[in-house]
Amino acid sequence: QLLDRNAFEGKVHVLLSRQAQLEQRGSIVASLATQARENDLAVTAEIRPHPAAAKVPAAALKAIEAASTTAPSDSVIGSATRAFAPMLIEIAPPPAPKPRPVEEPRDQASAVPKAEADHASADLAAAASNPDLDAPARLDLIAHSLDRVERGQLATLGQVATVARDAVARLGAVVAKTGLSMDNLSAPDPKGGLGGPFIPVSDDPAALAFDTAVSRAEREIALADRMRRLMPFMPVRRPLFGEASVSSPFGYRPDPFLGRPALHPGVDLVQAYGGEIYSTAAGRVVHAGPLGGYGNMVEVDHGNGLATRYGHMSEVQVTEGQEVKAGAALGRIGSTGRSTGPHLHYEVRVNDEPVDPERFLEAGADMFAAQ
Numbered sequence: 001q002l003l004d005r006n007a008f009e010g011k012v013h014v015l016l017s018r019q020a021q022l023e024q025r026g027s028i029v030a031s032l033a034t035q036a037r038e039n040d041l042a043v044t045a046e047i048r049p050h051p052a053a054a055k056v057p058a059a060a061l062k063a064i065e066a067a068s069t070t071a072p073s074d075s076v077i078g079s080a081t082r083a084f085a086p087m088l089i090e091i092a093p094p095p096a097p098k099p100r101p102v103e104e105p106r107d108q109a110s111a112v113p114k115a116e117a118d119h120a121s122a123d124l125a126a127a128a129s130n131p132d133l134d135a136p137a138r139l140d141l142i143a144h145s146l147d148r149v150e151r152g153q154l155a156t157l158g159q160v161a162t163v164a165r166d167a168v169a170r171l172g173a174v175v176a177k178t179g180l181s182m183d184n185l186s187a188p189d190p191k192g193g194l195g196g197p198f199i200p201v202s203d204d205p206a207a208l209a210f211d212t213a214v215s216r217a218e219r220e221i222a223l224a225d226r227m228r229r230l231m232p233f234m235p236v237r238r239p240l241f242g243e244a245s246v247s248s249p250f251g252y253r254p255d256p257f258l259g260r261p262a263l264h265p266g267v268d269l270v271q272a273y274g275g276e277i278y279s280t281a282a283g284r285v286v287h288a289g290p291l292g293g294y295g296n297m298v299e300v301d302h303g304n305g306l307a308t309r310y311g312h313m314s315e316v317q318v319t320e321g322q323e324v325k326a327g328a329a330l331g332r333i334g335s336t337g338r339s340t341g342p343h344l345h346y347e348v349r350v351n352d353e354p355v356d357p358e359r360f361l362e363a364g365a366d367m368f369a370a371q
Contacts, residue, residue: 011139161220174367184304233282235302235308236360240276249267250358266346267357273333279328281302282323283306283307287299295336298313309349314331
């Protein structure tokens with residue numbers, strides 16, 4: 001009887017230890033699920049329309065009427081006529097992961113979401129208090145409950161990895177459409193300090209499946225977080241609010257003043273004089289003022305060799321060295337420099353070489369439309 005009792009107590013101890021292990025694992029699963037959800041919400045955050053541009057003073061409109069040209073022909077606008085409105089994405093800072101100290105046994109550094117752990121605890125309490133169950137039946141009930149919790153953990157980790165992987169795929173498609181490569185882009189470092197104890201991978205064979213699932217989920221979440229931090233600095237938002245027509249696309253064209261073929265390094269967006277112009281990505285202003293044929297021009301450096309230019313402004317509202325967020329007001333539409341009428345000359349540059357801005361605008365339109 002003593003031997004039987006000791007064996008029974010040993011089995012109970014193993015099950016209780018396993019429950020404690022699963023409850024500890026729950027904090028890891030819950031933390032990863034929170035990170036994946038917040039990353040996904042940040043990527044697919046609600047897009048709020050920018051407030052309507054301030055009403056243009058009548059005097060300003062009258063002053064420009066004499067310089068206004070006739071509207072571009074349908075053949076020039078064609079299917080390129082579209083709205084160019086700024087898109088704002090609010091990025092939440094990444095949550096701080098819970099530390100798992102190395103001195104703790106690995107079986108105490110792992111667990112299930114709280115609801116499942118509570119359910120397991122309820123099963124254990126029921127098993128312990130039910131007088132109709134004999135000892136072996138109680139142990140079977142406890143083991144069955146813990147099996148269910150463990151399956152739930154692995155299923156949750158799989159879902160977490162899927163959510164993060166889907167976010168990576170969506171943003172990867174946006175970057176690919178711009179013609180850039182993620183291998184050549186680096187995201188800004190997360191704000192705040194980083195650190196914590198080193199947690200080695202467990203050598204326990206019983207923990208292998210869980211550790212593998214955690215590693216897979218953490219890898220996908222890290223990729224999603226990297227892309228989430230990168231996207232505010234990608235010029236895929238729109239520089240104007242409301243309807244705007246494309247009077248001249250990117251590429252070679254007859255120069256409007258000389259009539260000779262020349263490269264047009266950007267896209268001309270026609271809108272009323274005085275309309276507000278917005279930064280299409282976060283970055284630092286490296287030029288704000290007159291620059292040759294651009295007239296009054298603002299250039300924003302977004303990092304990774306990416307820059308945008310906004311030309312022919314009637315008013316510049318930023319200064320050199322200023323840090324701006326995506327959607328920040330930069331100035332107002334004008335007709336300064338080599339311009340035949342009010343419009344925005346918008347450029348995207350990669351390593352100081354002009355590229356077609358509409359690639360970036362269309363990539364952003366696809367992303368925002370999917371949301």
